[in-house]
């Protein structure tokens with residue numbers, strides 16, 4: 001049987017052309033409409049042409065949500081992707097979800113909120129027991145300082161925290177200030193800093209960090225350079241608090257570098273799978289990344305030091321395929337769950 005537009009090999013030869021034109025007959029597909037509400041920075045890094053083109057070919061359409069118009073007047077959306085903060089926005093999203101039960105909101109604002117605080121973000125990791133997964137996952141010991149910086153030296157001693165410490169703003173709200181971190185070599189200098197803060201024990205890890213990107217059930221790991229080890233000798237000689245820049249940004253990729261295997265070897269896959277699965281369920285989130293380091297001198301003791309909602313996926317290898325497959329999978333599983341009429 002000849003399908004419209006198909007050319008037989010014989011005809012092709014006759015025409016002297018090597019190109020084959022095949023038009024397959026496809027069922028008309030329903031478009032998956034994904035509404036997005038992202039900052040312009042995020043839109044630029046995430047919604048790259050390679051993602052939009054592949055998505056369009058797979059029947060996914062990204063539509064910008066107009067924040068100046070009621071959300072219910074827009075759409076309908078199959079999926080809503082968002083990374084905007086503020087109480088008003090949370091209410092808009094929650095209200096939309098209540099009125100459109102069929103829409104998939106990535107992710108629920110109250111679950112995202114959990115990652116906006118550096119203490120609550122690590123709580124679920126601390127509760128995990130992954131001892132049967134070829135490794136151990138811990139969180140560094142830390143304490144919160146809410147006010148009165150003058151009490152810090154006493155509180156640090158009381159809590160038994162070991163120096164050096166990393167001082168991080170307690171709240172992560174997407175501002176540059178919430179990523180301003182300090183390394184403290186002595187507890188007295190910490191009084192110079194502005195609470196609310198988290199003081200976290202620094203863990204030597206050989207200067208390499210693993211960034212684990214989670215997109216639903218998919219996981220991708222990349223290596224980034226990080227802070228070098230701090231020796232006891234250095235600690236004894238140095239005093240003060242020092243601000244350090246964003247050491248493990250995308251520009252610090254360590255993926256194509258010859259690393260000492262004891263430092264650069266990726267964490268075991270079963271451990272990552274379990275960690276990601278547990279956190280997906282416990283956090284109630286599908287889009288996040290985990291910053292993990294290996295304690296220096298060990299093979300299988302890992303620390304989670306940070307979890308970020310909707311991170312820079314544009315830097316994840318092959319993200320356009322992973323993300324479009326994820327979106328299609330979400331919509332398909334929603335239809336599967338629906339009772340047949």
Ligand SMILES: Nc1ncnc2c1ncn2[C@@H]1O[C@H](COP(=O)(O)OP(=O)(O)OP(=O)(O)O)[C@@H](O)[C@H]1O
Nearest residue numbers: 140166179200201202203226227247248291305306
């Ligand atoms: N406890 C720790 N021990 C050793 N190094 C640490 C520790 N905490 C942070 N770091 C280093 O500092 C960097 C920044 O810390 P962290 O990831 O917590 O900050 P952030 O501002 O949330 O970063 P991100 O840009 O990933 O959101 C880490 O990537 C790592 O290199």
Ligand SMILES: O=P(O)(O)O[C@H]1[C@H](OP(=O)(O)O)[C@@H](OP(=O)(O)O)[C@@H](O)[C@@H](O)[C@@H]1OP(=O)(O)O
Nearest residue numbers: 041042045173174175249250308309310311312
């Ligand atoms: O700016 P990038 O693309 O690098 O993405 C970063 C992202 O910024 P963006 O959401 O404004 O894009 C950050 O979010 P906020 O905490 O500041 O909200 C945080 O998630 C970082 O961890 C991401 O870097 P990554 O961990 O992926 O390297």
Ligand SMILES: [Mg+2]
Nearest residue numbers: 291305306307
């Ligand atoms: Mg981080």
Ligand SMILES: [Mg+2]
Nearest residue numbers: 172306307308
């Ligand atoms: Mg972070």
